[in-house]
Amino acid sequence: MPNKLVWDFLPIPMQEEIETLSQTLFSSTLPWQKTIACLLLQRGIHSFKQAKEFFNPSLEQLHNPFVMKDMDRAVERILLAIKHKENILIYGDYDVDGTCSVSILYLFLSKVYPNVSTYVPDRYKEGYGISFQGIDYAVDNDVSLIITLDCGIKGHEKVQYAKGKGIEMIITDHHTPAETLPKAVAVLNPKRADCTYPYKELCGCGIGFKLIQALCKSLQLPSHTPYEFLDLVALATCADIVPITGENRVLVYFGLRQINEQPSQVMTLLLASVPPPIQVRDLVFVAAPRINAAGRMAHAQKAVDFLTQNALEEASCLEFLNHKRKGADEQITQEALEQIVSNHEEEASATVVFSKDWHKGVIGIVASRLTETYYRPTIVFTQSGDVLTASARSVKGYNLYEALCQCRDYLLQFGGHTAAAGMTLLPENYLPFKKRFQEIVAQTLPEALRKPAITLSVEMPLKEITLPFYRCLQRFAPFGPKNMTPIFLAYEVIAKNVFLMGNEGSHLRMTLTDSSLRQEFEAVGFGLGHKKSIVEKGQPFTIAYELSQNTWKGTTSLQLVIKDIMPMINMGNN
Incomplete structure (x- = not known):
């Protein structure tokens, strides 16, 4: 039996705040406009201007990269390396964020300068971050400048070691720094205490993107040049589970647009099994595991080779490694569960x-x-x-x-x-x-x-759900951390046509209405087959649900995705 879920509410704004924002946003009265106002307030959006920017992401909302501390130093050192024909090594972590970071900077720099190479540490032999082995590799290849991506913020000893070998470093990282920073030529990290960059939650690839933006400005390249990498920036941002707010939300929004409208060969190969439109969850649960499989089961350089060369052979290799990873994951999980039971440690x-x-x-x-x-x-x-x-x-x-x-x-x-x-x-x-x-x-x-929780946004009676409401709700996307898909509460729900589906009847499908009997919705509850006894009695009950669209035989309709079901209760907004 699954763990019983605890139902929590996001803080509900003051009614006066909801009224004020609602009246500011909508010229006519709509039954659901206060719900939209409440969702915006929960996201820290309090004015018409903020709502307009939120609902209309624009690349013009991206901040000037040179506001980031040390960006001018980083650009100056890279341009000096290009001028003196130095060998540059781009060094990154072995996860999705790291390999995407390495790939976009390599793809950009290699177009304007030939003496660029990449390095990703071996997960098992070198571990996370800058390694002595990686620095020795740089020495052996006559590298005089290393640019780190998604790592290095606590690599004080490694930076000094490199300096002793005649190698300078530019550190770009998004992890929280220690009180003292490595003595590198430049340290790009919005989280450093003395950095005034307005947005602090960029992932490693996001910071790499800002470096590319800055280099484009200095090299007087077209301002749209960095945007060709937005698909990989979006993939890294979603995979690294950073907040989908502010600048991240803009990057993911336009990255997804690119993936859906003009997909690269890389994205076409990674997401071949996914029907359009591609969404955040597809990047997280389909594309990201395939990239990560390289570092988990072999070497992450294979992921970089794929991302930079678009090779079908490399894509097949990643698919094989991901299949191997799935097999190991399933086997070990089963063995671990058996160990817990045999040790009588279920409790x-x-x-x-x-x-x-x-x-x-x-x-x-x-x-x-x-x-x-x-x-x-x-x-x-x-x-x-x-x-x-x-x-x-x-x-x-x-x-x-x-x-x-x-x-x-x-x-x-x-x-x-x-x-x-x-x-x-x-x-x-x-x-x-x-x-x-x-x-x-x-x-x-x-x-x-000690119990898992679902976080509900606000009450939304079924009778108030309309297609215009759903369309407005979709403008909150892309969804992710700090901007999660809203989960609504509805009381006095009544079911009919209830049946089980899936393996061993683990899922629930039914038709739902409420006491108003105004309209009906098809609903599905994944993993909620054990709740069938609550809904088939003909008595009202309470649901936590998400709103989605379902297309079947060419017809599109609204559908409820049920997250949990309880007998009729009155929780209130607490």
Whole structure:
């Protein structure tokens, strides 16, 4: 039986604020205009001007790249390297953000300058970030300038090592810096304390894009030149789960437009199995795993080769690696679930599992799947040489990193943030660490965070749903973190034509109306087959739902995607 969901509300704005914005936006009275006003206010949009910009994304809304601290230094050093015919190495992380970052800067620079090459570290031999091996590679290839993308903000020692070898660095990164910055020629990171750049949430590829914009200005290239890379910027932004707000939302909006209207061969190959229109979820769940598979199962340079060469052979390689990744993911997840049951740990405060045979490249995915299954902080260990290495995932609201800090006596090293982390320890410390971690979680995980939650935006009765409302709602897209697809609440819902579908009747399909009987909607509830007894009694019930469109045999109609169902309740806006 799935975990019971907790229903939460986003903060509901003051009624006067809703009234004021509603009257400002709409010239005539519509039954749903206050709902739209409420959704905007929940997103920090309080005025007509802000709403106009939100509903009409424009490339003119992108900020001047030279406002970013050190951008002038970075551009000056790159232009100097071009002038003196230096060898430039573009160095990036092995995930989607890193490989897309490397690819767009390489594709741009190689058009204006020949002495450019790329480097992505081996996930297993070198690990995350700048490596000594990578710097030695640069030395062996007579490189005098390294530009990092999506990494390097805490690479103080590596920057000094490179400097000792006669190599200068430009660091571009979006991760939170330490109090002191690496002593590089330039450090591009909107999150550095002394940077006044207006938008702080760009991903690594987004910062790479801003560098390209700045170089285009300095080289007096057409202003539209960087826009050819918006498809990869959108892919990286969505895959890296950064907020889809402000500048990110503009980049994703136009990146998706490009992918749908003028797709590159790369995007055509990556998304061949997806029917149009391509949306954020397709980038996250279809394109991104194929790119990530290279770094997980082989070497991420294969992803860069594909993204920069558009090669069908490389696309086939990525597809093979992703298929291999899926197989390993499914097998290890099943083995981990069996281990939990055999150890009688179904009710443990946290999941900690280990096998020396598990593939290091997929343990992070497995940790996510186990978290979904049992909804508690999860750590998955495997053997890596003489030590055990792990990936960890948390539940929403629980600070995983702080819990690990209380177990540091058993760890050789660890790092991460609230939601995810990685660590290594000696084999003999596995069981003591597991016991301590589970004790810490038991003591510090609040009861309110022990069940998954869905966050509802506002009440929206079925009788008020119209096609114009749905069209207006679609203008909130692209959806993503900090701008999620709204989940609405509806009371006194009545069902008919209820039946189960899918494997073992796990999904629910039905026709819904409300007490007004004004209109009916087809509805689907994925994974809600166990709720059939609530809806088939003929009694009113309460739903949390998203609104979508469904096309069947050439006819398009509105459809409700049910997120959860409860017997008739009256929650109020609390």
